[in-house]
Amino acid sequence: MANGGKELSIDRFKCAACGACVTVCRNDALMLWGAWLEIKEERCNYCSACVNICPLGALSIASSSQMPQTQSQKDA
């Protein structure tokens, strides 16, 4: 994995498609298609600029080793 195990994810229930993250990303890793935010993760260097600027806290960067347990794992 080229990203060091990191992952940029979006909470689509929180995102209001304001476009602030698209504007701040220097790598053109984010694109808005109408109300749909697309993440081109292969362009992302995980600088956190988009995470910090999002007024709704819709973006987050996680390390796969720190991913929380999913509900299905807890139920198993």
Ligand code: SF4
């Ligand atoms: S800044 Fe946040 S709310 Fe605005 S488009 Fe990006 S993820 Fe969505």
Ligand code: SF4
């Ligand atoms: S973490 Fe940085 S490079 Fe990645 S999408 Fe956000 S602003 Fe762009």
